Amino acid sequence: MFSRCIYSLQDETNASFKQAEHIIPKAIGGMYTLPKGMVSDAVNHEFSEFEEHVIYNYPMIVLPRSIFGPSGRKKHTKRGNVTLMTGLDTDQPELGYMVEGKPYPIHQVIASLDAEGNIIGKFGVILPENAGYTDDSSANIKRFAQNILSLPRYFRIIRMDNEAISNRLIVGYEKDQLYLGVHSSLAKEDAISKGKTLLNFLERILHDDLQPKHHGGCVHSKHQVTAYKTYSFSFPSVYRFCTKIAFNALARVLADDRIYHAEYDAIRDAISTGENIENFVQLILAEDHKKQIPAIITWLNLGQHCHYVLFSRIENRLVASVSFYGGALMADVSIGEITGTTDMLDSNGYICDWEHDREGQLSDFLHKLVEQSETEGMTGKNVANT
Template sequence: MSCIYYGNQEGLTYNKREHVFPASLGCKTMLPKGWVSDQANELFSPMEEILTRRSLISTERALFGPGKRGSLAPQKAAQSDVCVGVDEKGDRVLSYMALGTPYNISHFCRGAKQYRICLAVKDMPDAASKFISILNQFGEQTKYVTLTSKDISPDEVLVGYHKGKYYIAFHPSKKDCYHIEKEIKVFLSYSDAVLNAKNMREEQTHVKMGFQLQETPETSRMCAKILLNATVYLYGKEFAERPEFDEVRAWILHGNHSEKFCRLPSAVEEAEVLHKIVPEKSHWCQFGMIQNQFVGVLCLYGFWQWVVPLAYFDEPPIHEPNAFICDWENQKDYKLLDYILEYQGLSAKV
C-alpha cells in the first residue's frame, strides 16, 4: 500500500477510507481502501472544519446543508459557529445558524447595572436548571472560546454554553478586562435572583447575526486536496502519484509553494458550461490541460470557485476533459459522462 499524499512513509495505517469530497459536504463516493492513509485523514480533519465552518462557504452550508456526515435530516443540520448577534429588541445575544434559522444559545449578559439571561429554546422546559448546572461545572482548567464584537457595549460581557463549549464575548477594547471564571462565579452567586427576575428571556426572537468569515491558507489547501482526490478517482492512482504532482502535495501537506497554489475563491462564471447543466447548489470539479498545465476547477454550492494549476507536464498526459459532480441534495455523485447520459435521459439505454 502507498498513500497518494505520504507515499511509502513508514508507520502509515489504512483503517479508514477517504471521501472524494468531504462527507460533511454531502459526498457519498469514497476512494478505495489503502489509497489515503489514516495519518493524512488526521491532518485533513481540522482543515476541513475551517473550510466548512469558518470560510465563505460556511454560510451556504448553514443555510442549505447538508448536516453532520452529509445527513439531510433536520436534527443533524449543519450549524454555524457561535457568534454575536443583535435581536429585535436591540439586545446583544450569542447565536448560531442552522438551515437558515438563527438560534440563541443559553447565555447571560452582565451590563453596567443588571444581568440579563437568555435560554436556548431547544433546551426547554428545563433550560434554566441545565444552564446553571453547566456553569457550575466550569473549573480553572476548563477551555473556552473568546469572541469579540463592536456590537457589544463596552459595559457588557456575555457568557454562554453550547454543545460542549463555553463562550465569553465582549467589546474589542475590553480584551484584558474580563475573566470568564470570575464572571461565572459572580453570576452563580446571584443566579436565584436573576432567574426569578423579569429580565430572563425564554422565547426565540429574530436575530441579526454578524459572522466572522475568513479565507485562510488552510482553506486553499483543503480545496487543492479535494481536487487531488478527484484526480485520483477520475484518472487513477498511478497518474496522481506521478512526480509532477509533488509540489501540490507539498502544498496540501505542509503549506509549501503557496505562491503557486494559494487561491482566493471567486464567483463562478455564469457562462461556464458545467455550471449550466449541473443541479443548482451542487459541488463539482473539472479538469483539463491548458497547454502543458493540468488545471483543476473546484466549485462549491454552485457559486464559489477555485482555479488551481495542479501540475506541469513536458507532454500533455490527457487530452479529454473530465469532471466529478456531487449532487448532495439528491445524494448522488457522478463522473462527467455518467451525468451527461442521465441528464439527457440516456442512462437506462446504455
C-alpha cells in the same frame, strides 16, 4: 488491491490503510470515498487539520455552510461558531449560532451594566426551545443555574463592537463550554471578573438568597438575527484545501496507476508539505471558466450550491477548476504538465450535488442526461404513434 498512498507514495509495508478518504469532505456534503488503500491513515489524519481549518474558519466556506448546509458528520457538528447576535427588530444581543440559515440561541443569562460596569437591575435568562423546560419560570431558572454552575469557569470570550453590547454582559453555555459575551472595549481580565460575578448571582438563586431586583424571567428566542463574527484563517490552508480536493478528484477520474506518475510529484509534495503551494493555485477563475459555470449547473440541473472539479488543458498543462457552494470559493489548480493522452479527462470532472444527494464523475452525469433525453424522446414518439 495493493495499497499505496497517492500523496506519500508509501505502501502497506510502512503505512496503515484502515480509513477511506472522502473525495469531497463529508463536512460540506461529500458522500463518496476513494478506494481504501489510496490515502494512508497518517496522511488522512494530517490533512484533516488544514481541511477543518478551512471549513470552520474561511468565510467563503463557513458562511454558505452555516446558511445552506449540510451539517456534516456528527463529530464535525461543532459549536465553535457561537457568536453574538442581535434581532433585526431589536437591539438586544444574545449568544447563539447559525445552522442552515436558522439562528439557535444557547442557554444564557443577560445582565445590564451601569456606567461603572456594575451589574444592575433585573437580568433575563434565555433558554433554547425544546430543551425540556416547563412553564415554571422559577424552576427553569434554577435548573439553568445548576447546569451552568456545574461547568469549569473557563470562558471563551466573544466580543462585539456594536453598541448593543456596550452596557450588557452575557454568560452562556453550549455543551461543556462557557461563553462570555462582552463589548470589544472591555479588557480580558475585567470581562472574566464580571462573568464570574454574574455566576455568583446565579449561585445565590440556588440558595434562595437573590434580591428581587436582580431576579429576571425566561425568554425563548425566535426572532431573526444579525450575527457578528471575526474570522482568522490561513491562505496556505485554503490553497492546500482546493488542491487536495482537485487531486482526489483526479485520482477518482483516472481510476488507475497514472495518479502515481512522476508528473504529479510536484503537486503531491506541495499538498503534503504546504511548501510552494501558492504556485499551484489561483483563487480567481479565468473568464471563460466563469462563463461556463452557470451553463453547467443549469444544463445538468444541479443544485445552486453544488461543489465540482472540472479538468481542462491550458497549453501544455492539466488544470482543475474547482468551485464550492456554487462559486462562493473558486480556484484554478495547475496540476502538472501533460505528457500523455488526456482523452479520459476531456470534458470530465467530478461533481458533488449534495442538495440532491448526487455525486460522481461529470461523464456519469452526462451519460444519465443523454439516457434521460433518449427515454423522454422514445416516450414522446410512442405517444405520437398512438
